[in-house]
Amino acid sequence: MADQLAVASRRGLRPALPLLLPAYLWLTVAIFLPLSAMVFFSFMTDLPLAGKEWAFTLGNYAAFFSQSIYSTLLLASLRLGLEVTLWCVVIGYPAAYVLAKVLKGRSREAIFLLVILPFWSNGLVRIFSWAMVLREGGILDTALNAVLPFKINIDLMYSYPAVIIGLVHSYVPYMVLTCYLTLQAIDDSLIEAGRSLGASRRQVLWRVIIPLSMPGLIAGAALIFVPVVGSFMEPRILGGRTGTFYGTVIEDQFVAVFNWPLGAALSFILLAVVLIILALAAPVLRRAG
Amino acid sequence: MAGVQVANVSRSFGAHKALDDVSIDFADGGFYALLGPSGSGKTTLLRQIAGFDFPDAGRIAIGGESVERVPVEKRCIGMVFQNYALFPNMSVADNVAFGLSVRGEPKAAIAAEVQRALDLVQLGKLGGRRPHQLSGGQRQRVALARAIVTKPRVLLLDEPLGALDKALRVDMQIELKRIQREIGITTIFVTHDQEEALTMSDRIGILRDGRLVQEGPPEEIYDRPQSEFAATFLGDANIFRGDATGNGIMLQDGTTINAASGASVPAGAKASCAVRPERIQISTGAAKPGSADANTLKGQVSKRIFAGNSSTYFVDRDGQTLKVIVQNTGAERLVEGQDVVLRWSPDSTVLIGV
Numbered sequence: 001m002a003d004q005l006a007v008a009s010r011r012g013l014r015p016a017l018p019l020l021l022p023a024y025l026w027l028t029v030a031i032f033l034p035l036s037a038m039v040f041f042s043f044m045t046d047l048p049l050a051g052k053e054w055a056f057t058l059g060n061y062a063a064f065f066s067q068s069i070y071s072t073l074l075l076a077s078l079r080l081g082l083e084v085t086l087w088c089v090v091i092g093y094p095a096a097y098v099l100a101k102v103l104k105g106r107s108r109e110a111i112f113l114l115v116i117l118p119f120w121s122n123g124l125v126r127i128f129s130w131a132m133v134l135r136e137g138g139i140l141d142t143a144l145n146a147v148l149p150f151k152i153n154i155d156l157m158y159s160y161p162a163v164i165i166g167l168v169h170s171y172v173p174y175m176v177l178t179c180y181l182t183l184q185a186i187d188d189s190l191i192e193a194g195r196s197l198g199a200s201r202r203q204v205l206w207r208v209i210i211p212l213s214m215p216g217l218i219a220g221a222a223l224i225f226v227p228v229v230g231s232f233m234e235p236r237i238l239g240g241r242t243g244t245f246y247g248t249v250i251e252d253q254f255v256a257v258f259n260w261p262l263g264a265a266l267s268f269i270l271l272a273v274v275l276i277i278l279a280l281a282a283p284v285l286r287r288a289g
Numbered sequence: 290m291a292g293v294q295v296a297n298v299s300r301s302f303g304a305h306k307a308l309d310d311v312s313i314d315f316a317d318g319g320f321y322a323l324l325g326p327s328g329s330g331k332t333t334l335l336r337q338i339a340g341f342d343f344p345d346a347g348r349i350a351i352g353g354e355s356v357e358r359v360p361v362e363k364r365c366i367g368m369v370f371q372n373y374a375l376f377p378n379m380s381v382a383d384n385v386a387f388g389l390s391v392r393g394e395p396k397a398a399i400a401a402e403v404q405r406a407l408d409l410v411q412l413g414k415l416g417g418r419r420p421h422q423l424s425g426g427q428r429q430r431v432a433l434a435r436a437i438v439t440k441p442r443v444l445l446l447d448e449p450l451g452a453l454d455k456a457l458r459v460d461m462q463i464e465l466k467r468i469q470r471e472i473g474i475t476t477i478f479v480t481h482d483q484e485e486a487l488t489m490s491d492r493i494g495i496l497r498d499g500r501l502v503q504e505g506p507p508e509e510i511y512d513r514p515q516s517e518f519a520a521t522f523l524g525d526a527n528i529f530r531g532d533a534t535g536n537g538i539m540l541q542d543g544t545t546i547n548a549a550s551g552a553s554v555p556a557g558a559k560a561s562c563a564v565r566p567e568r569i570q571i572s573t574g575a576a577k578p579g580s581a582d583a584n585t586l587k588g589q590v591s592k593r594i595f596a597g598n599s600s601t602y603f604v605d606r607d608g609q610t611l612k613v614i615v616q617n618t619g620a621e622r623l624v625e626g627q628d629v630v631l632r633w634s635p636d637s638t639v640l641i642g643v
Binding site for chain 2: 187189190192193194195196197198199200203207208211212
């Protein structure tokens with residue numbers, strides 16, 4: 001990697017331009033321009049549509065600080081992001097370990113396919129099928145009552161756990177994939193060397209495998225935490241009344257209230273907060289990795 | 290420190306018999322080489338002794354204590370891996386300290402032990418480096434220091450010099466031998482390099498297809514191989530096949546070859562004779578006076594390879610190509626196509642039953 005960069009800089013950027021240009025042109029058109037427009041909107045009093053009057057204002061940003069509901073919801077969303085990320089680690093890392101270090105050949109391919117299956121199904125379909133499972137008298141409730149000798153009432157629908165379940169289901173493949181890649185790169189002889197030096201399997205896990213797979217854990221956590229903090233689909237459908245989060249408020253501004261400027265401003269505040277968190281975490285994470 | 294006893298150990302992977310009833314006694318403090326071509330089972334045997342894998346049948350004892358079902362971390366062994374297997378996330382000193390630190394020894398004691406081990410492998414100043422900042426030879430030394438710092442009962446080496454270039458390998462052979470003598474640890478060394486096995490070990494075990502072919506001191510195996518395989522795998526050998534005569538063999542054309550040592554094969558049975566290339570004298574025509582029972586063959590030089598201090602002649606004789614190595618003493622050199630007489634003593638000939 002370092003060698004390739006050195007070669008690229010020695011030859012200059014020009015020969016690489018034909019290769020870089022399509023991607024960056026596309027990013028400019030598809031992301032940079034709309035995003036710039038959103039930055040512009042976030043400083044407006046109203047949308048400049050249908051000849052409406054508008055002026056520049058900082059009021060949209062001020063609203064975040066003057067109304068405590070927004071920061072409360074942002075904190076709730078950050079907590080949601082943290083919890084979902086932790087569950088993804090707890091569920092995804094052992095699966096990645098088994099995929100990378102225990103299974104071989106065709107059984108590995110089969111299990112791998114099952115892990116990435118959620119990617120191939122539509123997000124809405126996924127969420128609504130969870131609704132079928134989690135509601136009272138739903139699949140989970142009926143199945144448990146059919147097996148258990150006593151009557152229990154499972155009604156997870158429209159609750160915080162339902163939101164967590166839905167989000168973890170959507171995002172756990174990211175954790176499995178990033179951890180799988182780093183775990184697979186760990187030479188098996190390192191594990192054997194650790195054990196030959198008298199370390200138990202658990203000691204080898206904590207002192208050798210987890211430190212070496214830190215880059216995968218960090219990448220997975222970043223890939224999960226950022227979108228979950230801004231998520232709105234799972235909270236709205238699975239959370240019901242309890243599913244009001246920062247992401248659903250932003251969505252409301254765009255879809256229901258039609259207050260694009262406020263929605264844009266809230267989005268950029270979220271972006272700033274996430275960037276600050278990642279920047280603060282970077283030195284700690286770099287040391288760990 | 291302790292000896293290792295391997296008794297009737299077998300291990301199969303599916304239909305493949307990786308180890309087939311292998312028994313070897315590794316005496317306390319010795320330096321053993323397990324030698325064999327790839328797939329001969331030498332690494333499998335080492336892994337059974339280490340405890341990474343358990344035998345299907347048989348017994349393994351370290352220091353008289355049965356360990357064949359004891360997991361590797363409880364066997365108190367030291368192991369050096371082919372690719373060194375240093376932990377890339379730790380400094381050199383932390384790598385060496387690993388075995389002591391998982392035992393929960395006090396930090397100050399660990400630091401002193403680590404420094405002693407690094408000094409022993411002459412890397413005393415490099416404790417703060419990361420493995421990727423070291424050369425291949427230095428990594429090798431770190432791996433060795435890490436393996437011996439825990440004072441294991443046995444040191445196991447899995448082709449540890451395979452990844453080094455020739456000059457460095459010779460240095461490390463000497464170094465490894467020095468360290469092994471200094472701490473007096475029983476050492477079992479897996480290699481496919483016959484020269485390495487000959488120069489380093491007190492005893493060699495030759496494996497082939499999961500079976501122990503021959504075991505003994507290097508000189509004994511070299512001078513008295515018990516099979517054609519042992520004769521040709523450890524060093525070079527000319528092999529003659531014929532019918533046993535009681536004290537040698539008779540070739541198809543009626544020539545007899547006398548052997549002073551080797552197996553006792555009943556007269557008339559199929560047998561082979563092995564003779565080392567450097568034991569054969571080569572001369573032109575006129576027979577020098579020699580002992581009456583000396584083996585003599587006529588042939589024709591087909592090729593000569595000059596190697597500085599010696600020359601290797603390939604001599605064609607009755608459809609067989611024989612190899613003869615002659616020291617360059619300044620005597621007349623033979624040319625290709627020349628008729629020659631080969632002569633060697635029965636003392637240099639080993640009879641092998643087929």
